[in-house]
Amino acid sequence: xxxxxxxYLRVGTFxxxxxxxxxxxxxxxxxxxxTGSGKTLVLESIIGLRRFQGGRILxxxxxxxxxxxxxxxxxxxxxDLALFPHLTVRENLLYxxxxxxxxxxxxxSHLNRLIDTLRIGHxxxxxxxxxxxxxxxxxxxxxxxxxxxxxxxxxxxxAALDPALKSEIQQxxxxxxxxxxxxxxxxxxxxxxxxxxxxxxxxxxxxxxEQEGRKEEVFLRPHTVPVAQFLGxxxxxxxxxxxxxxxxxxxxxxxxxxxxxxPADHAARNLIYGEEVILYLRPEEVLILREGKxxxxxxxxxxxxxxxVRILDRGTQHWVFFRPLGVDSQLEIHLPNYVFRNxxxxxxxxxxxxxxxxxxxxxxxxxxxxxx
Amino acid sequence: xxxxxxxxxxxxxxxxxYAVLILSLLSFFEGKNFLTVLLAPDVLFSIQVxxxxxxxxxxxxxxxxxxxxxxxxxxxxxxxxxxDTFLELPMIMSPIALGAALLIFFNxxxxxxxxxxxxxxxxxxxxxVLAQFATIAGLAxxxxxxxxDEISPRYEAVARSLGSSAWDAFWKITFPLSLRGLLSAMxxxxxxxxxxxxxxxxxxxxxxFKTETMPTAIFMALASADIPKTITLxxxxxxxxxxxxxxxxxxxxxxPGR
Amino acid sequence: xxxxxxxxxxxGAASKPPAEKVxxxxxxxxxxxxxxxxxxxxxxxxxxxxxxxxxxYFPGSSDFMEKAKRENLVYPETEKIVAYLIPAINVQKGNxxxxxxxxxLLKPGLRLAIADPESVCVGTYAAEVIExxxxxxxxxxxxxxxxxxxESCEKTANVISLKGADAVIGWRVFGNWDAERIETVLxxxxxxxxxxxxxxxxxxxxxxxxxxxxxVDFLVSxxxxxxxxxxxxxxxxxxxxxxxxxDTPVGGEYTLPAAWKRKGGL
Numbered sequence: 023x024x025x026x027x028x029x030y031l032r033v034g035t036f037x038x039x040x041x042x043x044x045x046x047x048x049x050x051x052x053x054x055x056x057t058g059s060g061k062t063l064v065l066e067s068i069i070g071l072r073r074f075q076g077g078r079i080l081x082x083x084x085x086x087x088x089x090x091x092x093x094x095x096x097x098x099x100x101x102d103l104a105l106f107p108h109l110t111v112r113e114n115l116l117y118x119x120x121x122x123x124x125x126x127x128x129x130x131s132h133l134n135r136l137i138d139t140l141r142i143g144h145x146x147x148x149x150x151x152x153x154x155x156x157x158x159x160x161x162x163x164x165x166x167x168x169x170x171x172x173x174x175x176x177x178x179x180x181a182a183l184d185p186a187l188k189s190e191i192q193q194x195x196x197x198x199x200x201x202x203x204x205x206x207x208x209x210x211x212x213x214x215x216x217x218x219x220x221x222x223x224x225x226x227x228x229x230x231x232e233q234e235g236r237k238e239e240v241f242l243r244p245h246t247v248p249v250a251q252f253l254g255x256x257x258x259x260x261x262x263x264x265x266x267x268x269x270x271x272x273x274x275x276x277x278x279x280x281x282x283x284x285p286a287d288h289a290a291r292n293l294i295y296g297e298e299v300i301l302y303l304r305p306e307e308v309l310i311l312r313e314g315k316x317x318x319x320x321x322x323x324x325x326x327x328x329x330x331v332r333i334l335d336r337g338t339q340h341w342v343f344f345r346p347l348g349v350d351s352q353l354e355i356h357l358p359n360y361v362f363r364n365x366x367x368x369x370x371x372x373x374x375x376x377x378x379x380x381x382x383x384x385x386x387x388x389x390x391x392x393x394x
Numbered sequence: 395x396x397x398x399x400x401x402x403x404x405x406x407x408x409x410x411x412y413a414v415l416i417l418s419l420l421s422f423f424e425g426k427n428f429l430t431v432l433l434a435p436d437v438l439f440s441i442q443v444x445x446x447x448x449x450x451x452x453x454x455x456x457x458x459x460x461x462x463x464x465x466x467x468x469x470x471x472x473x474x475x476x477x478d479t480f481l482e483l484p485m486i487m488s489p490i491a492l493g494a495a496l497l498i499f500f501n502x503x504x505x506x507x508x509x510x511x512x513x514x515x516x517x518x519x520x521x522x523v524l525a526q527f528a529t530i531a532g533l534a535x536x537x538x539x540x541x542x543d544e545i546s547p548r549y550e551a552v553a554r555s556l557g558s559s560a561w562d563a564f565w566k567i568t569f570p571l572s573l574r575g576l577l578s579a580m581x582x583x584x585x586x587x588x589x590x591x592x593x594x595x596x597x598x599x600x601x602x603f604k605t606e607t608m609p610t611a612i613f614m615a616l617a618s619a620d621i622p623k624t625i626t627l628x629x630x631x632x633x634x635x636x637x638x639x640x641x642x643x644x645x646x647x648x649x650p651g652r
Numbered sequence: 653x654x655x656x657x658x659x660x661x662x663x664g665a666a667s668k669p670p671a672e673k674v675x676x677x678x679x680x681x682x683x684x685x686x687x688x689x690x691x692x693x694x695x696x697x698x699x700x701x702x703x704x705x706x707x708x709y710f711p712g713s714s715d716f717m718e719k720a721k722r723e724n725l726v727y728p729e730t731e732k733i734v735a736y737l738i739p740a741i742n743v744q745k746g747n748x749x750x751x752x753x754x755x756x757l758l759k760p761g762l763r764l765a766i767a768d769p770e771s772v773c774v775g776t777y778a779a780e781v782i783e784x785x786x787x788x789x790x791x792x793x794x795x796x797x798x799x800x801x802x803e804s805c806e807k808t809a810n811v812i813s814l815k816g817a818d819a820v821i822g823w824r825v826f827g828n829w830d831a832e833r834i835e836t837v838l839x840x841x842x843x844x845x846x847x848x849x850x851x852x853x854x855x856x857x858x859x860x861x862x863x864x865x866x867x868v869d870f871l872v873s874x875x876x877x878x879x880x881x882x883x884x885x886x887x888x889x890x891x892x893x894x895x896x897x898x899d900t901p902v903g904g905e906y907t908l909p910a911a912w913k914r915k916g917g918l
Contacts, residue, residue: 069555091554092563098555104548108570121557169556436914497814516816517765517800599800600768602914610803617695617803618771619719621702 030076038229048203052220060229061209069098081172096173097166105150111161112146118169133168140164159191174206225249245290247300256354257303263293277301278349289384298387305356307381311374324377330369419625431626436602444608448587451526455534463538481532489592496597521598526587534583541575578642585638658685659707662700664693665805666712667850670883674876692804694771706855707864712805713773714903717851730854734871735885736892737848739777740824741837742812749818754843758793765817767808768801769912778821779912784845828884844896849903
C-alpha cells in the first residue's frame with residue numbers, strides 16, 4: 023500500500039491542501055484531472071523531485087518523504103519518455119538494475135521475460151533515435167519495470183500519440199499489468215484512457231481531491247459538481263431539496279418549476295432540507311413519448327412538455343435538444359439510430375418526454391454538508 | 395532584396411571585414427623575417443607562456459564554472475539573479491579595470507596575506523593565470539549553462555527514479571549529452587584567455603622570459619615602434635586563434651552516440 | 653584628423669601632468685583646438701608612423717627622438733629641449749624597506765621593477781644605471797631582485813603607488829606625481845650616467861608647419877616652463893646638474909647591451 027498523507031504544497035499562488043491518496047498494491051490507480059489541476063506536482067512530490075511543505079509519503083508503511091528519489095524504488099515514465107539518447111536500448115533497460123546494484127552477471131530472468139513480453143529483443147543494440155514511436159514506448163516501459171519498482175509512475179505517456187498507437191499501448195499496458203501485477207499511478211486527463219486503465223480513479227481538480235473510488239463510481243455517480251463538469255456531463259440542472267422522507271428513503275427535489283421524487287441512494291450523500299443541488303439526468307435515459315402509446319404509471323409524474331430545438335446526427339447516435347415549456351435551458355437526449363428513425367422527429371416539433379426516477383443522480387453543490 | 399540573400403551577404407561581409415584586416419597586415423609583411431621572429435627565444439617563450447597559462451586558466455574556469463552552471467541551470471537558490479548578473483561583470487569591466495582591481499586587491503590585508511603565506515601573483519606567472527581566469531570564468535559559466543539548458547531535466551529525473559544519485563545522474567546522463575556544448579565552451583574560453591591583454595599586463599607585468607604573453611609581446615613590439623615584429627606576432631596569434639576556433643567547429647560536427 | 657584649425661600632438665607620458673596644462677593654455681591663447689594623445693613614447697611613435705598624421709612629436713626622452721630622427725619622422729632642426737629628467741630610485745612613502753642608496757637595492761628579498769628597457773625611455777635609463785654602476789655579481793643580485801618590467805612610464809610610478817614592488821628605478825619627478833605614495837631616493841651624482849631630457853619636434857606629417865613650430869616654441873617659453881617647474885621638472889641644465897657630475901652627458905642614445913634585450917634573453 024502506498025499512501026500520501028496530508029500533503030500540503032504551495033507553488034506561487036497554487037496550493038494543494040491536505041491531499042490524501044491511497045494506492046492499493048498491484049492496481050493501476052489513475053490520477054485524473056484537467057490540465058493545471060496539480061497532477062504533475064503530486065507526481066513530482068511522490069518521486070521526490072519537489073519539496074512540499076507538509077505531509078508524509080509511505081511505501082509499505084515506511085516513510086519515504088525524506089529519502090532522495092534514488093532510494094524510493096519508484097520508476098518514472100514522463101510524457102516524452104526521456105529515453106537516454108546516448109545509450110543503446112540494452113543500456114537503457116539495464117540502467118535501473120545497474121544503478122540499484124540489482125544487475126547480475128549474464129542473464130536476468132525477470133528482465134528477459136520483460137524483453138520477451140514487450141517484444142523488443144531485436145532492438146537491443148539500437149539507439150533510441152532509430153526506434154519507431156511504438157518501439158520507444160515499449161522500451162520506456164521496459165526500462166521502468168526492469169528494476170521491479172514498488173511503484174510505476176506514468177505521467178500522461180500516451181497523450182501525444184495518435185489514436186491507433188495510443189490504443190495499442192493502452193492494450194499493452196493492460197496485458198503487462200495482468201502478467202506482472204505491478205502497482206502503478208497513471209496520470210492523465212483523458213477520460214477514455216482513465217476508464218480503460220484505471221482500477222481505481224482519483225479526480226484532482228485545482229489541487230483538491232474531488233472524488234476517488236472505483237471507476238464506475240466516479241464516472242457514473244460523480245460526487246461533486248466540479249467532477250461532473252470535468253467529466254463533461256450534460257444535463258446538469260440546478261434544483262433544491264424540498265422534502266426528505268426518512269422512512270421511505272426518498273427525497274423530493276424541485277427543478278425547472280417542477281418536482282421529482284427519487285430514491286435517497288441516488289444522491290451523492292445525505293442531503294438536508296432546502297439544500298441547493300444539481301440534478302444529473304443521463305441523456306441516454308430520457309424517454310421520448312410516442313403519441314398514442316400508453317405511459318407507465320411510474321413515469322406519469324415526471325413528464326415534461328416542450329419543443330425539439332435541434333437534432334444532431336452523431337454517426338452512431340442522434341442527439342436531440344429539447345426545450346421544456348417555460349424553461350430557458352435545454353435537455354440533451356441521446357438516441358440510438360434505430361430509435362430515432364422510429365420516432366421520425368423534426369426540429370420544431372412539440373413532444374413530451376419522461377424520466378424514470380432512477381435515471382436521476384443528485385449532486386450537492388456544497389461540500390461538505392452545510393450545517394443544519 | 396530577398397531576405398535569405400541579404401542574410402548571407404551580411405555573413406560574407408563580416409568575414410570579409412576580418413579577412414581584409416589580416417590581409418592588410420600581410421602588406422607590411424616581410425616573409426623572411428617571419429621565421430626569424432617566430433623562432434626567437436623570447437617569442438617562443440611567450441607562445442609557451444600564453445598557451446600554458448590559458449590552459450590552466452581554462453581548467454580552473456571549468457572546474458568552478460561547471461558546477462556553477464549546473465546550479466544556475468537546474469537549481470533555485472536565493473540570490474540567483476544577483477549571481478547571474480555578476481557573471482557578466484568582466485564583460486563590462488574593461489580588462490585594465492579588472493587588472494587594476496586585482497592589483498588593488500593584493501594590496502589589501504587579505505590579498506597581501508595570500509601573497510606572503512601562499513602564492514605570489516603580482517608580476518608572477520600565477521598572476522597571468524589569475525587575470526585570464528578572472529576574464530573568462532563568467533563567460534565559461536554562461537556558455538556551459540546554455541549547454542546544460544539544452545538537456546531536458548527529465549533525463550536526470552528518470553535516472554534518479556531508476557536509482558542514480560544526483561551526482562551519477564549528472565555524470566552518466568546530462569554530462570555526456572551536453573559534452574559537445576561544454577567542449578566548445580572550453581575552447582572558446584581558452585581562445586579568449588590566450589588573447590587576454592589588459593588584465594594580464596596590469597597584474598603580471600611585461601617581463602620577457604617571465605610574464606610576457608603573446609598579446610603583451612605584440613603591445614611591447616608596437617611600443618618599441620618595431621612594426622615588422624608587431625605584424626609577425628599578430629599573425630602568429632591569429633594563427634593560433636583560428637586553429638583553436640576551427641577545432642570548435644569540428645567538435646560540433648561529431649556528436650556522441652548519434 | 654588635424655584639420656584647418658587644430659593641432660595633433662603625439663606625446664610620451666613622462667610629461668603628462670604639465671603638458672596637458674600647457675596645451676590648454678596654448679589652445680586658449682590661440683583659439684584653436686590642441687589634441688594630445690599620450691602613451692609610451694615608442695607606442696605613440698608607431699601610431700604617428702602608421703597613421704601618417706600629427707603635428708608635433710613630444711616623447712619622454714631623447715632615445716626615441718633619435719629614433720624618430722633616424723626614421724625621418726620629424727624635422728630635426730625644429731627640436732627643442734623642454735625639460736630635463738634625472739633617473740632616481742622611487743620607493744613607497746615612508747621608505748618602509750629603508751633604501752637609501754643604489755646598493756641598498758641589492759638586499760636579498762627585495763622586489764624591484766623597472767620599465768621595459770627596450771620600449772620605454774625610463775627603462776633604458778634604468779638599465780644604463782645598473783650597467784654603468786654595478787659590478788657583475790651586483791648586477792646578478794639586481795637581476796635576482798628584479799621581479800618584472802612594466803610597459804610604460806606612468807606604470808612604473810604606479811607600481812610604487814599600488815605597492816607592486818618595493819622600489820623602482822624611475823624618474824626623480826615621480827615623487828612629485830604622487831607625493832602621498834611615492835618618495836624619491838636620489839642617486840649619487842656619480843651614479844647618474846646620463847641626464848635625460850624631454851624633447852619636442854615638428855612631425856614630418858604636419859599640415860600646419862608654422863603653427864606646429866609655434867607650439868614647440870611655446871613649450872620652451874616662460875609660461876610653459878613655470879608650469880613644468882611647478883610639477884617638479886628641471887627646466888635648465890644647471891638645475892639638472894645639481895644632481896649629477898659636471899660632465900655627465902645629456903641625452904643621446906644608449907645602446908642596450910644584449911643581456912637586456914629580448915633576443916638575447918633576460
